[in-house]
Amino acid sequence: MNLHNTRSNQKESDFVLKKDLLNFDWINLIAVIILSLIGITFIYSAQSTINDADWKKQIIWVILGIVAYSIICRINYKHILGYAHYIYILGVLGLLLATPLSPISVEMMGARRWINLGFSTVQPTEAAKIGTLIMVASLLARSNLENVKDTLVVLLKILLVSILPISLIFIQPDLGSTLVFPPMIFSLLYVSNLSKQYFVSAFIAFALAFSFLSIDIYNYSRHLNITQNSSDTTIQNSNYNSILPLHNYQRNRILTFIAPKVVDPSGTGASWNANQAKISTATGGLTGKGFLQGTQAQLGYLPKAVAHNDFIFSVIAEETGFIGSSFVIGLFSLIIANGIRISGMAKDSFGSQLAIGISVLFLVHFFINIGMAIGITPITGLPLPFLSYGGSFVLSCFILQGIIQSIYRFRKDFS
Secondary structure: OHHHHHHHHHHHHHHHHHHHHHOOOHHHHHHHHHHHHHHHHHHHHHOOOOOOOHHHHHHHHHHHHHHHHHHHOOOOOHHHHHOHHHHHHHHHHHHHHOOOOOOOEEEEOOEEEEEEOOOOEEOOHHHHHHHHHHHHHHHHHHOOOOOHHHHHHHHHHHHHHHHHHHHHHHOOOOHHHHHHHHHHHHHHHHHOOOOHHHHHHHHHHHHHHHHHHHHHHHHHHHHHHHHHHOOOHHHHOOOOOOOOOOOHHHHHHHHHHHOHHHHOOOOOOOOHHHHHHHHHHHOOOOOOOOOOOOHHHHOOOOOHHHHOOOOHHHHHHHHHHHHHHHHHHHHHHHHHHHHHHHHHHOOOHHHHHHHHHHHHHHHHHHHHHHHHHHOOOOOOOOOOOOOOOOHHHHHHHHHHHHHHHHHHHOOOOOO
16 A cells, blocks of 8 residues: 555656646746856956956856746746735835945945945845836736826836836946836836827937937037147036036946047047957957957956956957857847747736846846947946846846746746
């Protein structure tokens, strides 16, 4: 009898395991693992001449990320809906701990974006992205958008929920991370079947904001021309005043993209990183110069401070060429397209909105970061998922893809 029960339990266990393996999106996991391994490899390459050990730290964060991914993908994503407020509050509290008022906040390179935990520093911005995404998706999932009054109430809630983390991140300052929020939130609104008139209004508001920014950048460029061409020391040392809460280094980054000769005539100042990144990306040829043979990173033309994070794609492109770059772009395209596919497979609005929001978040990081390397987007400091060095960011990427996997695994369980 005991032998019979043992065999029955074994068969049942094998059946459950087989069912679990079949109900798993292997495309997602395999692409993520491959990108992580590529990231570790080229972080090592970018820092090989200075014998830095960031690649070892990256291995630890990837292992922690895989553990987090494994746990989250086994939790039904519907349970997240009930804890959305708490997750959001934790994200905002993390941002508050990174302000100058906090005794554990850390300032590096002129920005206060980190929290000192003693054993490591973490960037709460990533937790705030996840919290805001989940909170907005939960608001839309719980709301009725069939009449104007209810829709306006929901939009006001979303505005209030979004503006707090965006403002806290902007004043760190971190313009790059701030840029991630609007596309992510608009994508959630789009899949919620919001009336087109609201998107028209949002587009008009965006156009007005862009116009104000353009005027500000134009006035700043005129200010630079006047100060650079004047022999009067008073004029040379004059400050640029504006009503927009932008730092001049942020204006310089935008001008470096649209008019580099204005902000950096010699090409050795604000536009140096952008120029070296483009050279690095462009000189890889078809197959690249070979592992550890990229001259821009190895000789320090691509600064060591940014080669392993902001410009990791340039390092990969120089050493692996068009073929290697295309492979990396293909993996990212696969992850994003797969996320959109899973969004369509979800049987409820919360799952669909989460999947599309995560996919758009990755798309923004992917487009802006690689755009920086090839000169089609301004330098904003946005890292490349799974490739750029950064513990908090790597962990958040695994968590987000774990949620995507959860949506796939529990897509039929929507009661």
